[in-house]
Amino acid sequence: MMRRRAFVIGSASVAGGVLIGGYRLLRPLDYGNPLTATLGDGQFTLTPYVIVDRTGVSIIAPRAEMGQGIHSTLAALVAEELDVSLADVRVIHGPASEAYSNTVAYPLPTARRDLLELRLRTRLERPARSTQPTGGQSSTQDAFVKMRKAGAAARAMLVEAAAREFDVDPKVLKTGNGAVIHPDGTTLPYTRLAEAAARVKPPEDPPLKPEDEWTLLGRSQPRVDMVGKCTGTAEYSIDVRLPGMVYGVVRRNPRIGAPLVSFDDSKAKEMPGLREIIPLEDGIVVVATNTWYAMQAARMIDVDWGPGPYPETTEAHRKVLVDAIEDEDGRTWRNDGDVDQALAGSEVIEGMYHVPYLAHATMEPLNAVAWLRDGQLDIWAGNQSPTHTQRIGS
Structure with a gap:
């Protein structure tokens, strides 16, 4: 189940x-x-x-x-x-x-x-x-x-x-x-x-x-x-085991959307159980016979990451967003009544609250299992849109 x-x-x-x-x-x-x-x-x-x-x-x-x-x-x-x-x-x-x-x-x-x-x-x-x-x-x-x-x-x-x-x-x-x-x-x-x-x-x-x-x-x-x-009997995608299964670890640019400039994998190639190192536009995939070998090999790669297309710090990010809200016209989705009239003569309490940019992430380690055989791709994964994931996989 x-x-x-x-x-x-x-x-x-x-x-x-x-x-x-x-x-x-x-x-x-x-x-x-x-x-x-x-x-x-x-x-x-x-x-x-x-x-x-x-x-x-x-x-x-x-x-x-x-x-x-x-x-x-x-x-x-x-x-x-x-x-x-x-x-x-x-x-x-x-x-x-x-x-x-x-x-x-x-x-x-x-x-x-x-x-x-x-x-x-x-x-x-x-x-x-x-x-x-x-x-x-x-x-x-x-x-x-x-x-x-x-x-x-x-x-x-x-x-x-x-x-x-x-x-x-x-x-x-x-x-x-x-x-x-x-x-x-x-x-x-x-x-x-x-x-x-x-x-x-x-x-x-x-x-x-x-x-x-x-x-x-x-x-x-x-x-x-x-x-x-x-x-502990609930099954997750990370629990799936398949015949001849290998394990991949993805190491991505910590700045989302930023590129991989260059890397040196000479040390990682000495790791036992290593199968392959695959470069991506924004990271590297290390494939090995178990998770430990893959994780250790990924850490041994020297990487030069490119800069991100957005502010580096939370404070700078916040300033850009606030400036955009104050300077740009928005789109009205709903407009009921007269706000100015409702506030006139009322005791108004104002406050501004900020939260950092957070990852919409899972509690368990992010993972997925894929099995391609006889022209059919089976995927086990944690996600919120399986039909979208299906189209990406195809």
């Missing part, structure tokens, strides 16, 4: 299951199922969000888990409508795919959430959904309706499959704890209904639970990723 920011591009394995879900706003997705190509005999796929197999239910939460708890939130949206407990589901990231793209991450020049914006987003949706970013507090906004719809659709399909087996009207059946319940108390678990549910046509617009019937949403829930992280 891939957790947090780990994901696989170009391949995925699903053990004998049915995949249900995938709604775009209020209509089913038409991007196809990214897992279809990987299914084998006895495996069934409908759409990308819910997997029901002989062992239970898995929910795909296609946003990067970076400590903000988004895997738990997205899983709860589906589980609420599917009538399963969060404790009884597996949560996985899923592959890079248009099916999981995030439209809300594309801001419009307004902070209003009205019908006009909805219509604009609908028109922009096809080109916008070519990426799958996590950021800007957009994940829950993007998923709140469509992932609940995915759970509701899955439930409806499972109920229809059970109704056919019971030979009753679906309206008399209920669901709970991962099973469909007959009026006489007989239950059919979702795991038993999975194959039959795959043959049911998904509803166009399944109804959602009213808020007063929620059992998961709006309530504090245990994080689905905490046990793995606290016990």
Whole structure:
């Protein structure tokens, strides 16, 4: 199971299951199922969000888990409508795919959430959904309706499959704890209904639970990723091991965007296990048989770095930004009311606060694993936009 920011591009394995879900706003997705190509005999796929197999239910939460708890939130949206407990589901990231793209991450020049914006987003949706970013507090906004719809659709399909087996009207059946319940108390678990549910046509617009019937949403829930992280069993891209694997260390110009002028690698070439030293425009890659050899060899290279195209110090950087704000005209994104009138006659407290330029970096060591074989590139990496990473890799 891939957790947090780990994901696989170009391949995925699903053990004998049915995949249900995938709604775009209020209509089913038409991007196809990214897992279809990987299914084998006895495996069934409908759409990308819910997997029901002989062992239970898995929910795909296609946003990067970076400590903000988004895997738990997205899983709860589906589980609420599917009538399963969060404790009884597996949560996985899923592959890079248009099916999981995030439209809300594309801001419009307004902070209003009205019908006009909805219509604009609908028109922009096809080109916008070519990426799958996590950021800007957009994940829950993007998923709140469509992932609940995915759970509701899955439930409806499972109920229809059970109704056919019971030979009753679906309206008399209920669901709970991962099973469909007959009026006489007989239950059919979702795991038993999975194959039959795959043959049911998904509803166009399944109804959602009213808020007063929620059992998961709006309530504090245990994080689905905490046990793995606290016990050391969570898998990261840095944990991946492949046959014949070598290790690369990148040494870049500390000034982002500045070039590599020259280097002397004569000392590094004496390091045991060294495979190759590859110069880049802004740095050097050292490849060796293990990380220790690669790191030590990289440190032994004498490098002449070029200057950066920006101020050297934080203070100088700050001055340039302040001068730009004061001297250049900006663009108005929103203008409500009369600010001058609101401030007139009021007690005004002014303050200026500065923070240094910071790296938007991961807590774990930055890393990636790539495996090119038979014309297919598989990548494991920590990032916030897997479809973008996929395009870069290709």
